[in-house]
Amino acid sequence: MPDPAVGTAIETLRADFRARLAAAATDRDLKALDDAFLSRRSGSVTALLKQVASVPAEARREFGQLVNALKTEIESALDDKRTEVAATRPPAGAVDVSLASRQVPAGRVHPLMRVRQDVEDIFARMGYEILEGPEVEDDYHNFEALNMPPEHPARDMQDTLYLGVPIPGGIWGAHRSTGARGASSEIAGRGRVPEAQVRAATLLRTHTSAMQIRYMKTFPPPVRLIVPGRVYRRDNLDLSHTPMFQQFEGLVVGRGVTLADLKGTFEAMLRELFGDVKIRLRPSFFPYTEPSAEVDISCQGCGGAGCPTCKHTGWLEILGSGMVHPAVFEAVGYDADEVTGFAFGLGMERVAMLKYGVDDIRLFYENDIRFLEQFPL
Amino acid sequence: MRALLSWLREFVDVPGTAEEVARLMSLRGFAVEAIEPFGPGDTVIDFEVTANRPDCMSMAGMAREVAAAHGLRLRTPGPPPAAARPPRTPARVRRKGPAVLDIVIENPGLCPRYVGAVADVEVGPSPPWMQTRLQAAGIRPINNIVDVTNYVMVEMGQPMHAFDHARLAGAEIRIRTARPGETLRTLDGQPRTLSPDMLAIADAERATAVAGVMGGGDSEVTPATKTIVLESAYFDPLSIRRTSKTLGLKTDASMRFERGADPGCPAAAMARALELIERIGAGRGRGALIDRYPKRMKPVVLRLRRERIAGLLGCPIPDRDVKRILDRLGFTLGVVAGGWRVVVPSRRVDVTREVDLIEEVARHYGFDRLPTTFPALTAAAPPIDPRIARARHLRELLTAAGFFEAVTFGFVAERAAAPFAAGGDLVPIANPLSELFAVLRPSLLPGLVDAVAHNRRREQRDIRLFEIGARFTQRGGERLALACVWTGAAAPEHWSGTGRPVDFFDAKAVVERVGQALGAEVRTTPSQEPWLAPGRSAAVMANGARAGVVGQLADTLVDAHGLPRSDAVYAVELDLDALAPLAGRVVRVEPLPRYPSVTRDISILIDDTLPASDVRRTIGGAAPPTLVQVAEFDRYQGKGISPGKVSLSLRLTFRSSDRTLTDGEVQSAMDDVLAALKEAHGAVQR
Numbered sequence A: 001m002p003d004p005a006v007g008t009a010i011e012t013l014r015a016d017f018r019a020r021l022a023a024a025a026t027d028r029d030l031k032a033l034d035d036a037f038l039s040r041r042s043g044s045v046t047a048l049l050k051q052v053a054s055v056p057a058e059a060r061r062e063f064g065q066l067v068n069a070l071k072t073e074i075e076s077a078l079d080d081k082r083t084e085v086a087a088t089r090p091p092a093g094a095v096d097v098s099l100a101s102r103q104v105p106a107g108r109v110h111p112l113m114r115v116r117q118d119v120e121d122i123f124a125r126m127g128y129e130i131l132e133g134p135e136v137e138d139d140y141h142n143f144e145a146l147n148m149p150p151e152h153p154a155r156d157m158q159d160t161l162y163l164g165v166p167i168p169g170g171i172w173g174a175h176r177s178t179g180a181r182g183a184s185s186e187i188a189g190r191g192r193v194p195e196a197q198v199r200a201a202t203l204l205r206t207h208t209s210a211m212q213i214r215y216m217k218t219f220p221p222p223v224r225l226i227v228p229g230r231v232y233r234r235d236n237l238d239l240s241h242t243p244m245f246q247q248f249e250g251l252v253v254g255r256g257v258t259l260a261d262l263k264g265t266f267e268a269m270l271r272e273l274f275g276d277v278k279i280r281l282r283p284s285f286f287p288y289t290e291p292s293a294e295v296d297i298s299c300q301g302c303g304g305a306g307c308p309t310c311k312h313t314g315w316l317e318i319l320g321s322g323m324v325h326p327a328v329f330e331a332v333g334y335d336a337d338e339v340t341g342f343a344f345g346l347g348m349e350r351v352a353m354l355k356y357g358v359d360d361i362r363l364f365y366e367n368d369i370r371f372l373e374q375f376p377l
Numbered sequence B: 001m002r003a004l005l006s007w008l009r010e011f012v013d014v015p016g017t018a019e020e021v022a023r024l025m026s027l028r029g030f031a032v033e034a035i036e037p038f039g040p041g042d043t044v045i046d047f048e049v050t051a052n053r054p055d056c057m058s059m060a061g062m063a064r065e066v067a068a069a070h071g072l073r074l075r076t077p078g079p080p081p082a083a084a085r086p087p088r089t090p091a092r093v094r095r096k097g098p099a100v101l102d103i104v105i106e107n108p109g110l111c112p113r114y115v116g117a118v119a120d121v122e123v124g125p126s127p128p129w130m131q132t133r134l135q136a137a138g139i140r141p142i143n144n145i146v147d148v149t150n151y152v153m154v155e156m157g158q159p160m161h162a163f164d165h166a167r168l169a170g171a172e173i174r175i176r177t178a179r180p181g182e183t184l185r186t187l188d189g190q191p192r193t194l195s196p197d198m199l200a201i202a203d204a205e206r207a208t209a210v211a212g213v214m215g216g217g218d219s220e221v222t223p224a225t226k227t228i229v230l231e232s233a234y235f236d237p238l239s240i241r242r243t244s245k246t247l248g249l250k251t252d253a254s255m256r257f258e259r260g261a262d263p264g265c266p267a268a269a270m271a272r273a274l275e276l277i278e279r280i281g282a283g284r285g286r287g288a289l290i291d292r293y294p295k296r297m298k299p300v301v302l303r304l305r306r307e308r309i310a311g312l313l314g315c316p317i318p319d320r321d322v323k324r325i326l327d328r329l330g331f332t333l334g335v336v337a338g339g340w341r342v343v344v345p346s347r348r349v350d351v352t353r354e355v356d357l358i359e360e361v362a363r364h365y366g367f368d369r370l371p372t373t374f375p376a377l378t379a380a381a382p383p384i385d386p387r388i389a390r391a392r393h394l395r396e397l398l399t400a401a402g403f404f405e406a407v408t409f410g411f412v413a414e415r416a417a418a419p420f421a422a423g424g425d426l427v428p429i430a431n432p433l434s435e436l437f438a439v440l441r442p443s444l445l446p447g448l449v450d451a452v453a454h455n456r457r458r459e460q461r462d463i464r465l466f467e468i469g470a471r472f473t474q475r476g477g478e479r480l481a482l483a484c485v486w487t488g489a490a491a492p493e494h495w496s497g498t499g500r501p502v503d504f505f506d507a508k509a510v511v512e513r514v515g516q517a518l519g520a521e522v523r524t525t526p527s528q529e530p531w532l533a534p535g536r537s538a539a540v541m542a543n544g545a546r547a548g549v550v551g552q553l554a555d556t557l558v559d560a561h562g563l564p565r566s567d568a569v570y571a572v573e574l575d576l577d578a579l580a581p582l583a584g585r586v587v588r589v590e591p592l593p594r595y596p597s598v599t600r601d602i603s604i605l606i607d608d609t610l611p612a613s614d615v616r617r618t619i620g621g622a623a624p625p626t627l628v629q630v631a632e633f634d635r636y637q638g639k640g641i642s643p644g645k646v647s648l649s650l651r652l653t654f655r656s657s658d659r660t661l662t663d664g665e666v667q668s669a670m671d672d673v674l675a676a677l678k679e680a681h682g683a684v685q686r
């Protein structure tokens, strides 16, 4: 009969081995196990075997058998596990897929240009022509033809930057130089060749509205036009002003175009741009529109309840608009009794600030990569 | 316009809180800048009055709008409640006397109407209620006489002025243009030199006020003043605006006159001023009020067509609403066929056309009550502007190539622009905000390099930026350009050791890629730009004409923008307007090759100054048309190559469209090529 204490020691050893074997996953683990149990010098099974001398003679045989059985069992279990581990080793030439990839650097479209492209796309789907105009302009197109004769008080609303010398302005509408227009022109016989270049520009345009005049003087109604571009004002740089900023000019002219159409157009456009917002029109004043309206969208920050972003009004001013002033039609040679229209100006910075939660306009012009890379590819 | 709520309520019984009034009025065209508590239980509402509504730069004007918005009656205020005590007549005031004033308008074009009156006064402080109301309006109380003139201005919108009668030479008011070089010290103590296009209020001898802008110090009402001359006039808006601008002098009066005061108001305002002077015990008028109004202005009469209202607003507005709105605003309506004949009150200088009346109707009817429709599409939209389409294409291409899009200002400091301006061709800004924005940019690069420096200071080392935008020169005018800057890695650092810093050929690849995208064939030829590093600078040629540059920034420029010398910054700038006409290649598919190609590699030893393009040209000239491609694949200098020489290895590809080439004909072609290279460049095969 074996000593119960000896039997317990063997069982403890076996249980210990089984537990550690189960946790072993690498060759290194298996080697450690082999050493721990079977090493000639320090293995625990070897140590147990060495105790045989202290076992009473009558139990030695059984003791030896039991320990040797354990040793064999461990050896065979280790062999099995080695085979198992070997089977999971990656094949020759395998790569460590967890290593860092070789990055292909990716840039980003500037957030203002993302907004610009979004808005261009929205209006393109609504059948608008998208056209660029010159950034340097003359007084006639920037002011006078827009019902702002020299020394009109409204000129104070836009502090203008003047050029030290007149220069030729940018090319516009060169692709339209054939003057070809859809067959459905409402008023025939007005096709003219665009004066593709501004001859003597004297100022930096204060708004893209200057293109209203160039366009209408060149093409007959109907008009459905978007002019995106940079505009300039003599404003100091601060949280909400930059001396250069980006604007969209919109112009729709035709028979029976109404203020209600203006409302509908903005509703469609602003909802596409900002999601499910409410819009509201407030009467305002621009010399080249009558009636004029500022357009607000409901504040998404507070859902209209009032918050610091919307100065606790629940509304955010987003664009200026109105029905084209008859004086503008007269300046371009359209018959104000035949056609009506609406015009609007939308600031890209304003849209981008609201859409992306930017609270300092200067960020758009610092071109800090840490800012730019926050926008998705 | 800062309106004290309690004062407003003297004109109209407006219900609700200041906030409620503000909310409604902002929907009627008067945005509210601030609502401020003022004194015990009172409030100031600061209404933003648009430039076309000078009539609302007064309590009466704002009250009329508030009344119309709320559908309430407007009252003409009597004496303020606090003034209901019996007026005290100053003892020394003479009740009666001769009209001691003569008024002559020399220039009725600039001063269509002038109302004057004389009053005997005792100058002192005005009563507290008047001072409070002036303070609420943002006006500092001075003395009872000046305060009355300001009070009438705030109440009725009519700027007024008081002169010390004793200090007017000849007891006369002469409204005339200034004499050349005529000077005057204005109330603010400044000496002013007037020009002959400015209107002055003069006495028999000299100018005593800049008409409609500011009075003169010499005729100022002082505590010693016993008799005053009061002025209540209408001046030509343009003249006042010019004068105010030229003198750099903006006053409460000039702001009202230049936007357009009410020519119908001066006499009523004068009566009100005299009434107030008497009521607050400041004095009493003497003699009759003198009204010089040589050419009475005719009221504006407009036709308002019912059908036009609907045509512009998108829905008919009921007649009763049209009548109610215009009536409350003070317009007089007569029914005519199809609509109304409307007489415009003289204060409404902004209403000159039918459309202005329609705006009034829409404004008070409520924009929110108009329907929401969509304009009918009657013609197909022309294609998008190719300039815009190209910019979008390039944006996709360059962002995919690792470039971040930058947007920089159109103007730069002259110092930053100068290196980029050939022959100093810069466009100065006449009235720049600061030195930093002094000239229009002749190149997009100064702005972009600044952006590189900005990022470099913020621990970014690998920076690729591009911008598409206008640049300006006097000779070339405004031109659309694309610029790229690239510093740091071409291939980012990687554990496999494939990282590599950017070099010229990375930048050149950008140029070629842009050319491909635009359908324009571009080449680079050596060309030294002052702002590019010597020997690392090339012109980009398209169709034989110069269309841009590519190269490494010169040290001087790197220093100037505060970048470390160790940073190699490569730059590209292309004139998109020059490339545009070359674009638009029509796609015609070539049949795919049916026969295999044969490649041959050669290594030749040549002078290291010989451009690879010359080698390629020689090969092309010597080989038969079956040579379809030549590409350098190795270039070696160093051990085993004598100084001044370079070993260049090229791979030539031959292919025919109608047969499989034989070894013999390819070998013969190679012999010809090598012979030509030896002949032309002394090339030795290795």
Ligand SMILES: [Zn+2]
Pocket (backbone or CB within 6 Å): A299, A300, A301, A302, A303, A304, A305, A306, A307, A308, A309, A310, A311, A312, A314, A315
């Ligand atoms: Zn909010």
